[in-house]
Amino acid sequence: MYTALYRKLRPRRFTDVFGQDIIVRTLRNQIITGKMSHAYLFCGTRGTGKTTTALILAKAVNCETPAEGEACNVCNACIAINGGESLNIIEMDAASHTGVDNIREIREAVKYPPTEGKYKVYIIDEVHMLSASAFNALLKTLEEPPDGVIFILATTDPQKIPATIHSRCQRFDFKRIASQTLFSEVKGYLAEENINCTDDALALAVRVADGSVRDCLSIMDQCASVYFNEEITLEKISELLGAVDRTALANMATALSVHDLPQIFDTIEGFMASGKDVHQFTADFLAYLRDCMVALTSSQHAARILDLSEENVEALRNSIAGVDPRALTRYIYTISEIIPKLRHTGNARILLEAALIGLCTRRTDGQASTSQLTQANQQNQAVAQNTTATDILNFLQKK
Numbered sequence: 001m002y003t004a005l006y007r008k009l010r011p012r013r014f015t016d017v018f019g020q021d022i023i024v025r026t027l028r029n030q031i032i033t034g035k036m037s038h039a040y041l042f043c044g045t046r047g048t049g050k051t052t053t054a055l056i057l058a059k060a061v062n063c064e065t066p067a068e069g070e071a072c073n074v075c076n077a078c079i080a081i082n083g084g085e086s087l088n089i090i091e092m093d094a095a096s097h098t099g100v101d102n103i104r105e106i107r108e109a110v111k112y113p114p115t116e117g118k119y120k121v122y123i124i125d126e127v128h129m130l131s132a133s134a135f136n137a138l139l140k141t142l143e144e145p146p147d148g149v150i151f152i153l154a155t156t157d158p159q160k161i162p163a164t165i166h167s168r169c170q171r172f173d174f175k176r177i178a179s180q181t182l183f184s185e186v187k188g189y190l191a192e193e194n195i196n197c198t199d200d201a202l203a204l205a206v207r208v209a210d211g212s213v214r215d216c217l218s219i220m221d222q223c224a225s226v227y228f229n230e231e232i233t234l235e236k237i238s239e240l241l242g243a244v245d246r247t248a249l250a251n252m253a254t255a256l257s258v259h260d261l262p263q264i265f266d267t268i269e270g271f272m273a274s275g276k277d278v279h280q281f282t283a284d285f286l287a288y289l290r291d292c293m294v295a296l297t298s299s300q301h302a303a304r305i306l307d308l309s310e311e312n313v314e315a316l317r318n319s320i321a322g323v324d325p326r327a328l329t330r331y332i333y334t335i336s337e338i339i340p341k342l343r344h345t346g347n348a349r350i351l352l353e354a355a356l357i358g359l360c361t362r363r364t365d366g367q368a369s370t371s372q373l374t375q376a377n378q379q380n381q382a383v384a385q386n387t388t389a390t391d392i393l394n395f396l397q398k399k
Contacts, residue, residue, distance in 0.1 A: 006217040019177040028069030037170040039151040043158040044174025047212025050154040058121035103137040127153040128160035176211025197232040249288040259360040278348040
Protein backbone atom coordinates (compact mmCIF):
# COMPACT_ATOMS: atom_id res chain seq x y z
CA MET A 1 0.00 0.00 0.00
CA TYR A 2 1.24 3.48 -0.86
CA THR A 3 2.33 5.59 2.10
CA ALA A 4 1.73 9.34 1.93
CA LEU A 5 4.85 11.48 1.90
CA TYR A 6 4.14 13.15 5.22
CA ARG A 7 3.90 9.72 6.87
CA LYS A 8 6.82 8.20 5.02
CA LEU A 9 9.11 11.14 5.79
CA ARG A 10 8.00 11.63 9.42
CA PRO A 11 11.10 12.16 11.59
CA ARG A 12 12.07 9.29 13.87
CA ARG A 13 14.86 11.02 15.77
CA PHE A 14 15.16 14.39 17.49
CA THR A 15 17.93 15.36 15.06
CA ASP A 16 15.49 14.94 12.15
CA VAL A 17 13.03 17.46 13.60
CA PHE A 18 13.63 20.89 12.06
CA GLY A 19 12.39 24.33 13.00
CA GLN A 20 11.90 23.51 16.71
CA ASP A 21 15.50 23.63 17.96
CA ILE A 22 14.82 24.94 21.48
CA ILE A 23 12.17 22.31 22.17
CA VAL A 24 14.34 19.48 20.84
CA ARG A 25 17.35 20.62 22.87
CA THR A 26 15.30 20.87 26.08
CA LEU A 27 13.74 17.43 25.72
CA ARG A 28 17.06 15.78 24.89
CA ASN A 29 18.72 17.38 27.92
CA GLN A 30 15.89 16.19 30.15
CA ILE A 31 16.35 12.63 28.92
CA ILE A 32 20.13 12.77 29.35
CA THR A 33 19.87 14.09 32.92
CA GLY A 34 16.87 11.95 33.82
CA LYS A 35 14.80 15.01 34.75
CA MET A 36 11.78 14.38 32.56
CA SER A 37 8.47 15.90 33.54
CA HIS A 38 5.47 13.69 34.22
CA ALA A 39 3.24 15.86 31.99
CA TYR A 40 3.86 17.93 28.87
CA LEU A 41 1.63 20.31 26.93
CA PHE A 42 2.57 20.66 23.25
CA CYS A 43 0.89 23.69 21.62
CA GLY A 44 1.03 24.88 18.03
CA THR A 45 -0.71 25.04 14.67
CA ARG A 46 -1.24 21.97 12.50
CA GLY A 47 1.73 20.27 10.91
CA THR A 48 4.43 21.76 13.15
CA GLY A 49 5.55 18.48 14.73
CA LYS A 50 3.63 18.12 17.99
CA THR A 51 2.57 14.48 17.62
CA THR A 52 5.81 13.55 15.88
CA THR A 53 7.88 14.98 18.73
CA ALA A 54 5.64 13.24 21.27
CA LEU A 55 6.29 9.88 19.61
CA ILE A 56 10.04 10.53 19.45
CA LEU A 57 10.05 11.44 23.15
CA ALA A 58 8.05 8.32 24.01
CA LYS A 59 10.52 6.21 22.04
CA ALA A 60 13.59 7.87 23.57
CA VAL A 61 12.47 7.25 27.18
CA ASN A 62 11.76 3.57 26.41
CA CYS A 63 14.80 2.86 24.24
CA GLU A 64 17.01 0.02 25.51
CA THR A 65 20.25 1.65 24.31
CA PRO A 66 19.76 5.43 24.10
CA ALA A 67 22.66 7.71 23.22
CA GLU A 68 22.79 11.44 24.00
CA GLY A 69 19.05 11.55 24.50
CA GLU A 70 18.33 9.83 21.18
CA ALA A 71 16.61 6.51 20.58
CA CYS A 72 18.63 3.89 18.73
CA ASN A 73 15.73 2.85 16.44
CA VAL A 74 17.07 -0.73 16.32
CA CYS A 75 16.17 -2.24 19.69
CA ASN A 76 12.93 -4.16 20.22
CA ALA A 77 11.25 -1.23 22.01
CA CYS A 78 12.07 1.23 19.21
CA ILE A 79 10.97 -1.20 16.50
CA ALA A 80 7.66 -1.78 18.27
CA ILE A 81 7.01 1.95 18.65
CA ASN A 82 7.97 2.71 15.04
CA GLY A 83 5.57 0.01 13.89
CA GLY A 84 2.76 1.25 16.13
CA GLU A 85 2.73 -2.03 18.02
CA SER A 86 3.98 -0.95 21.44
CA LEU A 87 1.61 -1.51 24.35
CA ASN A 88 3.31 1.27 26.29
CA ILE A 89 2.35 4.04 23.86
CA ILE A 90 -1.33 4.91 24.14
CA GLU A 91 -2.61 7.52 21.67
CA MET A 92 -6.05 9.01 22.14
CA ASP A 93 -7.89 11.49 19.93
CA ALA A 94 -9.71 13.80 22.29
CA ALA A 95 -11.89 15.06 19.44
CA SER A 96 -13.70 11.71 19.37
CA HIS A 97 -13.21 10.78 23.05
CA THR A 98 -14.45 13.86 24.84
CA GLY A 99 -16.33 12.37 27.78
CA VAL A 100 -15.44 11.76 31.38
CA ASP A 101 -15.76 8.00 30.91
CA ASN A 102 -12.81 8.02 28.54
CA ILE A 103 -10.65 9.72 31.16
CA ARG A 104 -11.84 7.27 33.82
CA GLU A 105 -10.54 4.45 31.67
CA ILE A 106 -7.14 6.14 31.60
CA ARG A 107 -7.21 6.64 35.37
CA GLU A 108 -7.80 2.92 35.86
CA ALA A 109 -5.15 1.89 33.31
CA VAL A 110 -2.32 4.04 34.75
CA LYS A 111 -2.39 2.00 37.95
CA TYR A 112 -0.70 -0.90 36.17
CA PRO A 113 3.04 -0.72 35.43
CA PRO A 114 4.43 -0.89 31.87
CA THR A 115 4.30 -4.37 30.37
CA GLU A 116 7.68 -3.75 28.75
CA GLY A 117 10.19 -0.93 28.83
CA LYS A 118 10.38 1.85 31.39
CA TYR A 119 7.43 4.16 30.76
CA LYS A 120 3.82 4.14 29.70
CA VAL A 121 3.26 7.26 27.62
CA TYR A 122 -0.23 8.65 27.05
CA ILE A 123 -0.48 10.98 24.06
CA ILE A 124 -3.79 12.85 24.00
CA ASP A 125 -4.21 14.77 20.74
CA GLU A 126 -6.48 17.83 20.40
CA VAL A 127 -6.86 17.78 24.17
CA HIS A 128 -8.78 21.07 24.14
CA MET A 129 -11.79 19.11 22.86
CA LEU A 130 -12.27 17.37 26.21
CA SER A 131 -15.36 18.33 28.17
CA ALA A 132 -15.12 20.27 31.42
CA SER A 133 -15.96 17.17 33.44
CA ALA A 134 -13.29 15.19 31.59
CA PHE A 135 -10.68 17.85 32.42
CA ASN A 136 -11.70 17.71 36.07
CA ALA A 137 -11.40 13.92 36.07
CA LEU A 138 -7.89 14.21 34.63
CA LEU A 139 -6.59 16.73 37.18
CA LYS A 140 -5.51 14.45 40.03
CA THR A 141 -3.96 11.82 37.79
CA LEU A 142 -2.13 14.49 35.81
CA GLU A 143 -0.74 16.07 38.96
CA GLU A 144 0.48 12.89 40.63
CA PRO A 145 0.63 10.03 38.14
CA PRO A 146 2.15 6.71 39.22
CA ASP A 147 5.85 6.11 38.60
CA GLY A 148 6.61 5.17 35.02
CA VAL A 149 3.77 7.21 33.46
CA ILE A 150 4.16 10.28 31.24
CA PHE A 151 1.32 12.35 29.80
CA ILE A 152 1.80 14.35 26.58
CA LEU A 153 -1.12 16.62 25.72
CA ALA A 154 -1.19 18.15 22.24
CA THR A 155 -3.45 21.00 21.13
CA THR A 156 -3.90 23.55 18.39
CA ASP A 157 -5.97 25.80 20.67
CA PRO A 158 -4.24 26.24 24.05
CA GLN A 159 -6.60 29.06 25.07
CA LYS A 160 -9.28 26.42 25.68
CA ILE A 161 -7.12 24.48 28.12
CA PRO A 162 -8.10 25.17 31.77
CA ALA A 163 -5.50 26.92 33.89
CA THR A 164 -5.54 23.98 36.28
CA ILE A 165 -4.26 21.74 33.46
CA HIS A 166 -1.67 24.32 32.37
CA SER A 167 -0.21 24.50 35.87
CA ARG A 168 0.39 20.75 35.96
CA CYS A 169 2.29 20.55 32.65
CA GLN A 170 5.49 21.77 31.10
CA ARG A 171 4.34 23.78 28.12
CA PHE A 172 6.17 23.87 24.78
CA ASP A 173 4.98 26.13 21.97
CA PHE A 174 5.70 24.78 18.49
CA LYS A 175 6.14 27.65 16.06
CA ARG A 176 5.31 27.70 12.37
CA ILE A 177 8.22 26.53 10.26
CA ALA A 178 10.04 29.46 8.59
CA SER A 179 9.54 29.59 4.83
CA GLN A 180 13.24 29.28 4.00
CA THR A 181 13.67 26.32 6.35
CA LEU A 182 10.58 24.56 5.02
CA PHE A 183 11.66 25.21 1.43
CA SER A 184 15.14 23.76 1.87
CA GLU A 185 13.97 20.71 3.83
CA VAL A 186 11.15 19.80 1.46
CA LYS A 187 13.43 20.33 -1.52
CA GLY A 188 15.77 17.72 -0.01
CA TYR A 189 12.84 15.35 0.51
CA LEU A 190 11.74 15.74 -3.11
CA ALA A 191 15.25 14.97 -4.33
CA GLU A 192 15.25 11.76 -2.28
CA GLU A 193 11.88 10.78 -3.76
CA ASN A 194 12.97 11.68 -7.33
CA ILE A 195 10.22 14.26 -7.67
CA ASN A 196 11.20 16.98 -10.13
CA CYS A 197 9.85 20.36 -9.04
CA THR A 198 10.88 23.88 -9.97
CA ASP A 199 11.86 26.30 -7.22
CA ASP A 200 9.02 28.74 -7.91
CA ALA A 201 6.48 25.90 -7.79
CA LEU A 202 7.85 24.70 -4.46
CA ALA A 203 7.85 28.29 -3.18
CA LEU A 204 4.11 28.49 -3.91
CA ALA A 205 3.48 25.22 -2.04
CA VAL A 206 5.45 26.54 0.92
CA ARG A 207 3.47 29.79 0.92
CA VAL A 208 0.14 27.95 0.78
CA ALA A 209 1.24 25.54 3.54
CA ASP A 210 1.76 28.54 5.86
CA GLY A 211 4.42 26.93 8.03
CA SER A 212 2.92 23.43 8.10
CA VAL A 213 5.27 20.63 7.04
CA ARG A 214 2.39 18.18 6.62
CA ASP A 215 0.41 20.54 4.40
CA CYS A 216 3.41 21.23 2.18
CA LEU A 217 4.23 17.54 1.75
CA SER A 218 0.57 16.75 1.06
CA ILE A 219 0.50 19.37 -1.70
CA MET A 220 3.65 17.96 -3.30
CA ASP A 221 2.31 14.42 -2.93
CA GLN A 222 -0.84 15.39 -4.81
CA CYS A 223 1.16 17.16 -7.52
CA ALA A 224 3.43 14.13 -7.95
CA SER A 225 0.36 11.93 -8.44
CA VAL A 226 -1.27 14.21 -11.00
CA TYR A 227 1.92 14.99 -12.93
CA PHE A 228 3.57 11.59 -12.68
CA ASN A 229 7.06 11.57 -14.25
CA GLU A 230 6.62 15.23 -15.23
CA GLU A 231 8.31 18.35 -13.97
CA ILE A 232 6.09 20.19 -11.53
CA THR A 233 6.01 23.83 -12.63
CA LEU A 234 4.44 26.94 -11.17
CA GLU A 235 1.65 26.83 -13.74
CA LYS A 236 0.81 23.22 -12.94
CA ILE A 237 0.75 23.64 -9.18
CA SER A 238 -1.24 26.89 -9.51
CA GLU A 239 -3.85 25.09 -11.59
CA LEU A 240 -4.03 22.23 -9.13
CA LEU A 241 -4.37 24.48 -6.09
CA GLY A 242 -6.64 26.99 -7.78
CA ALA A 243 -4.14 29.69 -6.80
CA VAL A 244 -4.42 33.10 -8.39
CA ASP A 245 -1.63 34.59 -10.49
CA ARG A 246 0.03 37.45 -8.60
CA THR A 247 -0.23 39.57 -11.74
CA ALA A 248 -4.02 39.52 -11.38
CA LEU A 249 -3.68 40.43 -7.71
CA ALA A 250 -1.35 43.32 -8.57
CA ASN A 251 -3.78 44.54 -11.23
CA MET A 252 -6.62 44.44 -8.73
CA ALA A 253 -4.61 46.30 -6.10
CA THR A 254 -3.62 48.98 -8.61
CA ALA A 255 -7.19 49.37 -9.86
CA LEU A 256 -8.47 49.63 -6.30
CA SER A 257 -5.82 52.20 -5.36
CA VAL A 258 -6.93 54.56 -8.18
CA HIS A 259 -10.64 53.62 -7.95
CA ASP A 260 -10.68 52.25 -11.50
CA LEU A 261 -14.01 50.39 -11.53
CA PRO A 262 -13.76 49.15 -15.16
CA GLN A 263 -10.36 47.58 -14.45
CA ILE A 264 -11.68 45.98 -11.25
CA PHE A 265 -14.53 44.33 -13.15
CA ASP A 266 -12.21 43.27 -15.97
CA THR A 267 -9.89 41.60 -13.45
CA ILE A 268 -12.78 39.77 -11.81
CA GLU A 269 -14.07 38.68 -15.20
CA GLY A 270 -10.61 37.41 -16.10
CA PHE A 271 -10.14 35.12 -13.13
CA MET A 272 -13.76 33.93 -13.32
CA ALA A 273 -13.29 33.02 -16.98
CA SER A 274 -10.21 30.98 -16.06
CA GLY A 275 -12.27 28.90 -13.62
CA LYS A 276 -10.81 30.30 -10.40
CA ASP A 277 -12.80 30.20 -7.18
CA VAL A 278 -14.05 33.56 -5.87
CA HIS A 279 -13.32 32.61 -2.27
CA GLN A 280 -9.74 31.60 -3.16
CA PHE A 281 -9.18 34.81 -5.11
CA THR A 282 -10.48 36.93 -2.25
CA ALA A 283 -8.29 35.12 0.29
CA ASP A 284 -5.25 35.52 -1.97
CA PHE A 285 -6.07 39.18 -2.50
CA LEU A 286 -6.31 39.76 1.25
CA ALA A 287 -2.87 38.17 1.69
CA TYR A 288 -1.55 40.34 -1.13
CA LEU A 289 -2.90 43.50 0.50
CA ARG A 290 -1.21 42.47 3.75
CA ASP A 291 2.09 42.12 1.86
CA CYS A 292 1.51 45.58 0.37
CA MET A 293 0.92 47.01 3.84
CA VAL A 294 4.17 45.51 5.13
CA ALA A 295 6.07 46.75 2.08
CA LEU A 296 4.60 50.23 2.52
CA THR A 297 5.16 50.61 6.27
CA SER A 298 8.32 48.57 6.89
CA SER A 299 10.62 49.80 4.18
CA GLN A 300 13.87 48.64 5.80
CA HIS A 301 12.72 45.19 6.90
CA ALA A 302 9.99 44.34 4.37
CA ALA A 303 12.14 41.97 2.33
CA ARG A 304 13.06 39.94 5.43
CA ILE A 305 9.53 39.92 6.86
CA LEU A 306 7.90 38.94 3.58
CA ASP A 307 10.72 36.60 2.53
CA LEU A 308 10.83 38.30 -0.88
CA SER A 309 13.49 39.91 -3.01
CA GLU A 310 13.85 43.69 -3.02
CA GLU A 311 12.54 43.74 -6.60
CA ASN A 312 9.32 41.99 -5.57
CA VAL A 313 8.92 44.27 -2.56
CA GLU A 314 9.28 47.30 -4.83
CA ALA A 315 6.66 45.81 -7.16
CA LEU A 316 4.28 45.59 -4.20
CA ARG A 317 4.82 49.26 -3.40
CA ASN A 318 4.29 50.26 -7.03
CA SER A 319 0.98 48.41 -7.21
CA ILE A 320 -0.46 50.66 -4.47
CA ALA A 321 1.42 53.86 -5.21
CA GLY A 322 -0.29 56.89 -3.68
CA VAL A 323 -2.37 54.93 -1.15
CA ASP A 324 -2.23 56.07 2.45
CA PRO A 325 -1.60 53.24 4.98
CA ARG A 326 -4.88 54.09 6.71
CA ALA A 327 -6.78 53.57 3.47
CA LEU A 328 -4.92 50.32 2.95
CA THR A 329 -5.98 49.05 6.37
CA ARG A 330 -9.57 49.92 5.46
CA TYR A 331 -9.22 47.76 2.33
CA ILE A 332 -7.91 44.90 4.45
CA TYR A 333 -10.67 45.15 7.06
CA THR A 334 -13.39 45.29 4.40
CA ILE A 335 -12.08 42.31 2.43
CA SER A 336 -11.52 40.24 5.58
CA GLU A 337 -15.12 40.89 6.69
CA ILE A 338 -16.64 39.41 3.53
CA ILE A 339 -14.48 36.26 3.37
CA PRO A 340 -16.58 34.27 5.92
CA LYS A 341 -19.74 35.32 4.06
CA LEU A 342 -18.62 34.16 0.62
CA ARG A 343 -19.27 30.47 1.27
CA HIS A 344 -22.79 31.17 2.51
CA THR A 345 -24.08 33.36 -0.28
CA GLY A 346 -25.80 32.37 -3.50
CA ASN A 347 -23.46 34.49 -5.63
CA ALA A 348 -20.06 35.19 -4.12
CA ARG A 349 -19.02 37.29 -7.09
CA ILE A 350 -21.71 39.88 -6.44
CA LEU A 351 -20.66 40.16 -2.80
CA LEU A 352 -17.03 40.73 -3.78
CA GLU A 353 -17.97 43.29 -6.43
CA ALA A 354 -20.23 45.16 -3.99
CA ALA A 355 -17.42 45.35 -1.43
CA LEU A 356 -14.95 46.69 -3.99
CA ILE A 357 -17.47 49.27 -5.26
CA GLY A 358 -17.98 50.39 -1.68
CA LEU A 359 -14.24 50.88 -1.25
CA CYS A 360 -14.06 52.92 -4.44
CA THR A 361 -17.02 55.17 -3.69
CA ARG A 362 -16.49 55.95 0.00
CA ARG A 363 -14.03 58.64 1.01
CA THR A 364 -12.07 58.37 4.24
CA ASP A 365 -9.48 60.46 5.98
CA GLY A 366 -7.01 57.70 5.22
CA GLN A 367 -7.00 58.42 1.47
CA ALA A 368 -4.08 60.22 -0.08
CA SER A 369 -4.62 63.90 -0.65
CA THR A 370 -5.35 65.25 -4.11
CA SER A 371 -1.89 66.78 -4.39
CA GLN A 372 -0.34 63.35 -3.81
CA LEU A 373 -2.27 61.59 -6.53
CA THR A 374 -1.36 61.42 -10.17
CA GLN A 375 -3.60 63.11 -12.71
CA ALA A 376 -5.10 59.78 -13.71
CA ASN A 377 -5.74 58.98 -10.09
CA GLN A 378 -7.47 62.32 -9.58
CA GLN A 379 -9.76 61.71 -12.53
CA ASN A 380 -10.72 58.23 -11.36
CA GLN A 381 -11.29 59.50 -7.84
CA ALA A 382 -13.54 62.26 -9.11
CA VAL A 383 -15.57 59.76 -11.13
CA ALA A 384 -15.86 57.48 -8.11
CA GLN A 385 -17.03 60.29 -5.83
CA ASN A 386 -19.76 61.35 -8.23
CA THR A 387 -20.93 57.81 -8.95
CA THR A 388 -24.54 57.27 -7.95
CA ALA A 389 -26.38 54.04 -7.30
CA THR A 390 -28.05 54.38 -10.73
CA ASP A 391 -24.64 54.71 -12.40
CA ILE A 392 -23.42 51.56 -10.69
CA LEU A 393 -26.50 49.58 -11.71
CA ASN A 394 -26.18 50.74 -15.31
CA PHE A 395 -22.52 49.75 -15.28
CA LEU A 396 -23.30 46.29 -13.93
CA GLN A 397 -26.02 45.77 -16.54
CA LYS A 398 -23.52 46.56 -19.30
CA LYS A 399 -21.12 43.99 -17.87
